[in-house]
Amino acid sequence: MPQPVRISLDAMGGDAGPEVVVPGAALALERHPGMRFLIVGNEAVVRPILARFPALEAAVELRHAELTVAMDEKPSQALRSGRWKSSMWMAIQAVRDGEADACVSAGNTGALMAMSKVCLKTMAHIERPAIAAIWPTTRGESVVLDVGATIGADAAHLVDMAVMGAAMARIVFDLPRPTVGLLNVGTEEVKGVEIVREASRMLREQDIPGLTYHGFVEGDDLGRGTVDVVVTEGFTGNIALKTAEGTAKQIGEYLRSAMSRTLMARIGYLFARSAFDALRDKMDPRKVNGGVFLGLEGVVVKSHGGTDALGFASAIDMAHDMAQHHLMQTIRDMLEQTSTAGSS
Structure with missing residues (x-):
């Protein structure tokens, strides 16, 4: 029996944070009932919202994060100022450590890309995602x-x-x-x-x-x-x-x-x-909300910061499909074929 797809969510990212992320996850779970979530954010803020969605709560591990990356924060600043304790970093780190198959965040795009590159690294032969x-x-x-x-x-x-x-x-x-x-x-x-x-x-x-x-x-x-x-x-x-x-x-x-x-x-x-x-x-x-970061050693999806629950659910759908259908391996195989074709 196939393992359920596990998605880590930066609950504090975006204009509305958990007020959009949690309902969006609930909608995505209705579409993919076997999915599991690791939601990372301020537990005192996220827990009451999560309690409104009992079916989702049963499919979630909630992990506390002390810091939130501001939407206007410079990537370099986000990397320096306590990145290890931010909900964004911890959600990406879960992919690196094999606790999640993909990460979704509606947070600061520049910071998300910078953290993803540092945490996950780029794939072999790919210079820039x-x-x-x-x-x-x-x-x-x-x-x-x-x-x-x-x-x-x-x-x-x-x-x-x-x-x-x-x-x-x-x-x-x-x-x-x-x-x-x-x-x-x-x-x-x-x-x-x-x-x-x-x-x-x-x-x-x-x-x-x-x-x-x-x-x-x-x-x-x-x-x-x-x-x-x-x-x-x-x-x-x-x-x-x-x-x-x-x-x-x-x-x-x-x-x-x-x-x-x-x-x-x-x-x-x-x-x-x-x-x-x-x-x-x-x-x-x-x-069609959700941009996929391609070229990293892990799946990261960026949701629009101003989207609502339906839009965030679409970004989760994208992450689910990329993980379920093995995007990383498909890219690796095609890059290897490209290298072979180029040298022949």
Whole structure:
């Protein structure tokens, strides 16, 4: 009988801390009844909230942490000031020590990445981790990375991200050979900066097992779902992510304003309500909340700091799937195949 997936949670991370983390865990447990949690945080604060959810309480080990990493704290400061006693560090450490299969935090992104790198270390042959997000498209969903872990990249790092993103897509989308594209200013091979063109050449020449290299993709291909995996460096990826989130909110505001402007518009809304509900559900960022830190010796998922319980549950779902389907081993296998393909 398979062992239950164990998830460690930083209860104090995010804008609302345990008031979102605990209900989010309760929702995730309903979807995955065999899951177990290690919740790390201020016991005096977390325990009363946990008591509201008896089914969850039976599946939880609560571990006290003295410190909380502030949302505006600099990564270097978070690493120096009592990191060993913070809920964030202790949740990551549980993965390192084999007490949890994955960690989820809605806390400070920079601090979470810095602590994860120090505590878990990066995988062999991976210089820098990346944050991979699930991106809604007109065809379904895509994996996009890097959405903010590091600024800048050389060609080898872009190739590594292509491999890691493809490994994640194989798990999330159940695809034997996900298609991978490099984000560029045009689809022609002569366009873009030299680093991106060099990465494209490497991906074509190596013919890496486990992925199909599509070529360059442009910004509008993100929404179209032209490829299963879109690769770019963290500066561009983070801007693209924030632009998409802002555009979704803008469209939502436009629709609300238009539907309430006149009596006829309000009547029309009543007739088309089911269609608008479906659109709202499709555009709901909570359904795809959770960025996976790829390239570490352990699974860490970053939830949006301002999400609610439903959004945090989605981040836990992501961590559960990555652990259950052995993301780490899939990445290792693909990196080994990439090394073999590159040397042949």
